[in-house]
Amino acid sequence: MVKVIVDAMGGDYAPLEIVKGCVDAACDFDIEITLVGQEDKVKAELDKYQYDKNKIKIVHADEVIGGCDEPTSAIRNKKNSSLCVALSMLAEEKGDVCVSAGNTGALITGATLIVKRLKGVRRVALAPLMPSSSGAFILLDAGANVECTSAFLKQFAVMGSIYMEKVMNVTNPRVGLVNIGEEENKGTALAVETNAELKKLDLNYIGNIEAREIPQGGADVVVCDGFTGNVILKFMEGMGVVFYKMLKDVFYKNIISKLAALFVKSGIKSLKKTMDYTEYGGAPILGASKPVIKAHGNSNAKAFYHAVKQAVMLVENGVIDEIKKNIEKFEVK
Amino acid sequence: MVKVIVDAMGGDYAPLEIVKGCVDAACDFDIEITLVGQEDKVKAELDKYQYDKNKIKIVHADEVIGGCDEPTSAIRNKKNSSLCVALSMLAEEKGDVCVSAGNTGALITGATLIVKRLKGVRRVALAPLMPSSSGAFILLDAGANVECTSAFLKQFAVMGSIYMEKVMNVTNPRVGLVNIGEEENKGTALAVETNAELKKLDLNYIGNIEAREIPQGGADVVVCDGFTGNVILKFMEGMGVVFYKMLKDVFYKNIISKLAALFVKSGIKSLKKTMDYTEYGGAPILGASKPVIKAHGNSNAKAFYHAVKQAVMLVENGVIDEIKKNIEKFEVK
The missing domain is CATH 3.40.718.10 (Isopropylmalate Dehydrogenase)
Structure with missing residues (x-):
């Protein structure tokens, strides 16, 4: 069972569409989703739906990184943001993959500073x-x-x-x-x-x-x-x-x-x-030591559902391990 | 009356479509066209049409620069090519503007080396x-x-x-x-x-x-x-x-x-x-000391007609003089 960590506050239609997409994904796939964000708001959305309580849980995060926040300072100064908490949970192996529709620059910076790059990878x-x-x-x-x-x-x-x-x-x-x-x-x-x-x-x-x-x-x-x-x-x-x-x-x-x-x-x-x-799911941030997916900023529930599906495939197909092996192989050459 | 120098051998459909486009342009505008290229081939095309003999003449040029020729060596070594002869005629003020559908790189290099840049212009x-x-x-x-x-x-x-x-x-x-x-x-x-x-x-x-x-x-x-x-x-x-x-x-x-x-x-x-x-005429090579127009490589007669029309407008509207004045003005700042 793949454990998906979701930044529930990232994106133009968060948390509404993000939560809806996650409920649909949890229904269709054998996964466990952790929604990271302001608990009251996320819970209010989640309470609208019928879902398997074992498959979706909420982890509270006070702050939100906005679309206009400068990426590096956002990652350094908003440690309690949904995006930072979600990436930290991934780094601590509290999940297998992280998906966010939030600030692209912040997610890329966070993938480098919090999740870290694979050994030998120069840039994500x-x-x-x-x-x-x-x-x-x-x-x-x-x-x-x-x-x-x-x-x-x-x-x-x-x-x-x-x-x-x-x-x-x-x-x-x-x-x-x-x-x-x-x-x-x-x-x-x-x-x-x-x-x-x-x-x-x-x-x-x-x-x-x-x-x-x-x-x-x-x-x-x-x-x-x-x-x-x-x-x-x-x-x-x-x-x-x-x-x-x-x-x-x-x-x-x-x-x-x-x-x-x-x-x-x-x-x-x-x-x-x-x-x-935007129909093609999100964009993986390749080179990070664990899988991170950037969903489109304007994701609706359907688009976010596809990003979660893509996240599951990334994990199940062992992409990160394969990259790790190949980067090492090519470095030797 | 604007004097247009045309590289009659440049482009995928030269000289056939180039000559046809020029005949049409000479009919519609108050211009004089010099077709530069292999005289027998250009004449054979020209002879297909009725046209005012005072408005179109041919200047012979032995060689042809192909689409795959390396630009700098083509300009240096094929001095007798239609493209080089046409640009040299422009440099010697035997015409007001030069139009070619030939090798883009060679035309740009020729605009710099043969026609020369306007004073103060760093690159065309x-x-x-x-x-x-x-x-x-x-x-x-x-x-x-x-x-x-x-x-x-x-x-x-x-x-x-x-x-x-x-x-x-x-x-x-x-x-x-x-x-x-x-x-x-x-x-x-x-x-x-x-x-x-x-x-x-x-x-x-x-x-x-x-x-x-x-x-x-x-x-x-x-x-x-x-x-x-x-x-x-x-x-x-x-x-x-x-x-x-x-x-x-x-x-x-x-x-x-x-x-x-x-x-x-x-x-x-x-x-x-x-x-x-390709419907929008050719591309001027701006920054050259005299007007040079690159027509599309796949120009048919109609496209080349439009490139000639554009060449006339470039001359009649004094674009080169205006650029000259402004480059000098901005250099002073």
């Missing part, structure tokens, strides 16, 4: 699953490290590859390095060096990939520095918003187009779902 | 116009300089602002710096420094913008290093391809959806056109 990476026309890919780093070295990027490639293999069941995942051309001499000094280094690793490294190939499923593991990754993540989000707005305008134009909309409603809905990265 | 920038849901924005740098300093980025902001004002008639263009958050302390050391520097300039600088705001028209002038800009340009292209493929699948699903497609055909077509950046 924020690694969201993203949609492509041929399935899903993992993007890392999506913003944990704005400045990277090739040593960081090499480890991101290894960690992402393991995640896609173990959790997403992709055999021999194709690893690509984001660059502005496919040739070896292309890009920044960092890109040229990293491309050369990645070739030496025992990975299915397919070389530099240009950004136009990313949404077309050009690689299963997309490696880049956190600045570039964050730009890709947010640009995709913005493009999605624009496409659907424009598509809506096409269908709302006149009575004929409105009729057409009825005929393809379900198809358009499923297209939207396919390209919406 | 590739500056494509890109579509957003509320119009168009200029993105610079889109790939001329993979590594940048804040001094380069400041000049890109000034040049992009002038282009949007003079050519696109945007009053007081909003300039934004691509970053991973809006706060001042966000991003790389370069982003933090550039954000502080841009505030000091006499521009309508709106601060850091996140990538999700870019396709939503968050700024008229989007400033970033050439690595990030190239990723944005190509990612947008890839997203477009994926989106239309998926939309097609929705409409081709069954007889009902095919019927629906008929009802919204024109709307979808215009949506596609709005979001297709």
Whole structure:
């Protein structure tokens, strides 16, 4: 039975949607959930539902880290926040995995300072699953490290590859390095060096990939520095918003187009779902010594349910142990 | 009468589509076009059309720079290529503006080495116009300089602002710096420094913008290093391809959806056109001492026609002189 520690106060719709998502997850999976947060508020939400009392409990935490709090000072100064208490419980092995929809920077900082990195891991990476026309890919780093070295990027490639293999069941995942051309001499000094280094690793490294190939499923593991990754993540989000707005305008134009909309409603809905990265659960913070999942800040109950499900898979498939073994192996080389 | 020098051998469909686009442009505008390239091939194309012989002439150039040629060595070693001859003619003032759909890197290198930069300009920038849901924005740098300093980025902001004002008639263009958050302390050391520097300039600088705001028209002038800009340009292209493929699948699903497609055909077509950046003419190479336009490599006659039209506007609106004045003004500060 996997023990999931949840930051019940993190996210735009906390604790309401977080608690609801957890009740649903506890109903469907063989798990035990600890909701960490302001007890009165969490209890008030929890009391709305029928649930197995053995599967959900509350641990009180006074403070809350807000979305605008500066990450490092929040982790240092708000020791009694739901996010810090949840991560501390994970560090003390009072649970197997921690999930939070709260402040991304604080969760990444906390994963490093409270949970700590795996031995040999230089930096943790924020690694969201993203949609492509041929399935899903993992993007890392999506913003944990704005400045990277090739040593960081090499480890991101290894960690992402393991995640896609173990959790997403992709055999021999194709690893690509984001660059502005496919040739070896292309890009920044960092890109040229990293491309050369990645070739030496025992990975299915397919070389530099240009950004136009990313949404077309050009690689299963997309490696880049956190600045570039964050730009890709947010640009995709913005493009999605624009496409659907424009598509809506096409269908709302006149009575004929409105009729057409009825005929393809379900198809358009499923297209939207396919390209919406919030549908793909949360983003693991890879490289931490224990599993930490960042759920989307705007998670509703369903999205948080999926993040909890993903957390369970991360634990059951032994991703952290696998990363540990491989980082050690590659360090020896 | 604007004198346009055209690299007739550059681009995927050269000289066929290039010549056709030029014939159409010569018909519609009060211009004189010089087609530079292998005379027999260019003449064979030209002979297919009726045109005013006073408005189009051919200048022979033996060699051709291919799409895969390494830019610097191509410029150094293929002096008799259509691209080099065209740029040399511009440098010698045998024309007012040069347009090429050829090798992007070679054109940028040639703009620097043959045409030369404006006095005070540190680097030229590739500056494509890109579509957003509320119009168009200029993105610079889109790939001329993979590594940048804040001094380069400041000049890109000034040049992009002038282009949007003079050519696109945007009053007081909003300039934004691509970053991973809006706060001042966000991003790389370069982003933090550039954000502080841009505030000091006499521009309508709106601060850091996140990538999700870019396709939503968050700024008229989007400033970033050439690595990030190239990723944005190509990612947008890839997203477009994926989106239309998926939309097609929705409409081709069954007889009902095919019927629906008929009802919204024109709307979808215009949506596609709005979001297709190749519809927006070419990309000026800003910072060169004379106007140079990079047309899309896959330009057909229509796209090249638009690039020529853009070239004429660049000349008629005195963009280069305006940039010259402003770079000097800002250098004094």
